[in-house]
Amino acid sequence: MRADPDPDDAGPAGRAGFARLARASVPWLSIAALLVAWELCVRGFRIPDYLLPAPSEIWSQTWALKATVADHALATLRTIALGFGLAVVVSLPLAVLVTSSPAVAATVYPILVLVQSVPKVALAPVLVVALGANEMPRIVVTFLVCFFPLVISVAAGLLSVPAEYIELCRSCRASRWRELLRVRMPCAVPFLFSGLKVAITLSVVGAVVGEFVAADKGLGYLIQSSTAFFKTPLAFGAILILALVGIALFQAVVAIERAFFPWSVSDERFRD
Numbered sequence: 099m100r101a102d103p104d105p106d107d108a109g110p111a112g113r114a115g116f117a118r119l120a121r122a123s124v125p126w127l128s129i130a131a132l133l134v135a136w137e138l139c140v141r142g143f144r145i146p147d148y149l150l151p152a153p154s155e156i157w158s159q160t161w162a163l164k165a166t167v168a169d170h171a172l173a174t175l176r177t178i179a180l181g182f183g184l185a186v187v188v189s190l191p192l193a194v195l196v197t198s199s200p201a202v203a204a205t206v207y208p209i210l211v212l213v214q215s216v217p218k219v220a221l222a223p224v225l226v227v228a229l230g231a232n233e234m235p236r237i238v239v240t241f242l243v244c245f246f247p248l249v250i251s252v253a254a255g256l257l258s259v260p261a262e263y264i265e266l267c268r269s270c271r272a273s274r275w276r277e278l279l280r281v282r283m284p285c286a287v288p289f290l291f292s293g294l295k296v297a298i299t300l301s302v303v304g305a306v307v308g309e310f311v312a313a314d315k316g317l318g319y320l321i322q323s324s325t326a327f328f329k330t331p332l333a334f335g336a337i338l339i340l341a342l343v344g345i346a347l348f349q350a351v352v353a354i355e356r357a358f359f360p361w362s363v364s365d366e367r368f369r370d
Contacts, residue, residue, distance in 0.1 A: 151331035160335030166320075167332075171339055173315040177233065177305040178347070181240025185297060189245045193252035194278065214246040218304065222311040236308030236316075243304030244297040251293025255286025288362040291355045298351050302344045 133153045139145070140152040147155055160167055196203050196210075218239050225235040259282050267277045309318025317336045324333035355363055 148328045148330045151334055156331045156334045156338065159329070159331040160339075163332065167335065167339065170315055170317050170320045170336070171343070173313075174302075174305050174309065174317045174340070175343065177236045177240055177308065177316065178301045178343075180233075181237045181304055182244050182298060182301040184237065184241045185244035185248055185301075186294075188241070189248035189293075190252060192245075193249050193256060196249065196253050197256040197282075210246060210249060213242065218243055218307055219311075222308055226312040231312045235312060236305060239308040239311075240301050240304035243300045243307070247296045247300065248290075248293040251289045251296070252286055255289025256282045258289065259285045287359050291351065291359070291362060294351050295348055298347045299344050302340055302347070306340065 137152050137154060140150055151159075192206070196206050221242070222235060222239050225238050229235045229238065256278075263281050263285075264277070267281055272280070305316070306318035306321075309316040310322060313319040317340050320336045321333045324330070324336065
């Protein structure tokens with residue numbers, strides 16, 4: 099009979115693969131242990147479903163209304179995509195404008211901080227009055243939540259270029275446009291993706307805030323309507339779906355960075 103292979107006998111490559119597999123399985127095992135403990139606590143202490151439903155009850159009620167839940171999830175994803183996309187389109191040229199001169203930065207930065215300092219929950223009802231009870235206020239709220247970290251991250255990246263690179267460009271009589279495209283933008287790529295990772299998760303928050311204020315569709319609306327009728331398992335199901343959406347979108351940004359800009363990945367966990 100052949101003995102089972104030992105990871106230590108497979109050489110450095112085998113040990114590295116086993117270590118990666120063990121490291122990747124730790125989060126899933128932790129989540130599984132948390133769900134089992136949650137289920138046992140709810141069953142053992144006989145906690146009512148309207149207070150804290152068990153994971154099995156959340157799954158059964160959410161799956162029973164899977165078509166409705168999927169419709170609400172698609173509406174939220176649409177708001178996230180439009181708000182986040184608008185934030186990316188506006189933030190990149192705005193960051194270039196802010197870093198173009200100290201005078202422009204002194205003018206624009208206080209406005210950016212002022213807009214960011216206003217609580218979006220307080221601003222959302224005003225947007226509903228101004229823009230109407232449609233999808234536009236939700237998109238604008240998502241945009242406002244996303245664009246500030248993008249502007250700050252990209253601006254920091256554009257200003258992080260070593261001084262000798264700038265001196266070399268100017269000694270070669272490169273134009274400002276060529277300096278931006280050939281030197282500043284490549285140096286800003288790691289900062290850009292750091293901002294994108296923050297903004298894509300915040301976009302989920304912004305979409306739900308907008309749906310809480312004025313919506314007839316979306317996971318935020320589903321949470322409100324479910325809790326109003328004490329359908330707590332369905333509300334928990336919508337919350338878990340929002341968490342999964344945030345994780346999936348974050349990992350999508352990480353995958354794009356790894357595929358097109360692998361040299362910009364600074365976290366070793368994303369290199370394996």
